Amino acid sequence: MRKVFMLVVMCVFLMSGMVLASGHGGSVMSPAKALEKIVTGNDQFVKSHKPHYFEPYQTSQHPFVTMITCSDARVQTNALLPDAIDKVFVIRNIGNQLVVSRGSIDYGILHLHTPILLILGHTHCGAVKAAMGDYKGETEGIRNELDHLHLPLMADTGKGDFELRWLKNVERNVDWQVAQAMSFYPNLVKSGKLVVVGAVYDFLNVYGKGYGRMVIINVNGVTCPQKIQNHPVLNDLSKVMRKVVVGSHH
Ligand SMILES: [Zn+2]
Known part of the structure; x- marks a missing residue:
């Protein structure tokens, strides 16, 4: 017994x-x-880290990028910079959305004046996947945030290979967020003081550019890889790197 x-x-x-x-x-x-x-x-x-490491930013911060990315633990700044302290103003939420963190993004762009707004989606984004399905059973907080992904994912027909649809929806979401950013800061973008970069952090190597590559798929609303490669914002990159970092939509 x-x-x-x-x-x-x-x-x-x-x-x-x-x-x-x-x-x-x-x-x-x-x-x-x-x-x-x-x-x-x-x-x-x-x-x-010795005390002098902290001295340059004890009174103010000096980021050169405002980055909005997904809260997903697999996406972190050390994939972009070995030490992102005082360099990246980071906003994170599920699905890397502007509309749910508008004030924080305004702060990075309008007060810290970063020249780049990086919208970084990622492969196998759980938020995008959830928004593709039924999430009625989620909490009110999660539902409220996922609801905002309906518009970006509107073009999804719901047919075809799931993995491909999922990836396309990640790209659609990045494109959507770039368009939103351009509508929020039209004058800064027009004057060239701000460039909005849309990218996908690819830990699956679905773009074939290396595991962990940040693949740029949108610059100021331009999605044609050839045109992106010729955009002045890529001027400081080598020709080889321009090809490596820019990817086509699926
Ligand atoms: Zn995600």
């Missing part, structure tokens, strides 16, 4: 672990372990 009871307890324990481990692919790490990791990581940072 006792053995059976133990078996049942073990099964329930294992199953509860499985439920936690599935869901949205989240971790089953305990809160204490998670905090220990963060504190240890920060301690290493403190020990490896």
Whole structure:
């Protein structure tokens, strides 16, 4: 009897672990372990950076990019810059949307005057995937944010290979956000003080440009790769790099 009871307890324990481990692919790490990791990581940072490292930005920040990207843990600034501190003004939400973080983006563009607004979507975006399906069961907060993805995904016919549709919708969302940004800051874009760059962070290598490549698919609303390659904003890149970094829509 006792053995059976133990078996049942073990099964329930294992199953509860499985439920936690599935869901949205989240971790089953305990809160204490998670905090220990963060504190240890920060301690290493403190020990490896001397006081003079912090001096240049103690009174103000100096970013040269305002970046709006997805909250997805697989997308991080160290894929773009080894040390993004004081360089990137970051806004993140599910699905890299302007409309749900308008004030933060205004701050980067109108107060910090970054010359680039980078809208960075990514392959296998869970927010885009969720917006393609039924998300009635989500919380009100999640539903409210996903609702804004309906317009960008309007062109999706709902037919064909799912992976390809998913990728196309990631691209549509990037294009949509670029168009929104251009409508928010038309004069800055016209004067050339601001360039809006739309890109996809590709950790699947679906563009064939290398795992982890930031693939530019839109500059100020221009989506033709040839035209993007000739845009002045790419002038400081080598010819080879211009080809590598610019990608075609699927
Ligand atoms: Zn995402």
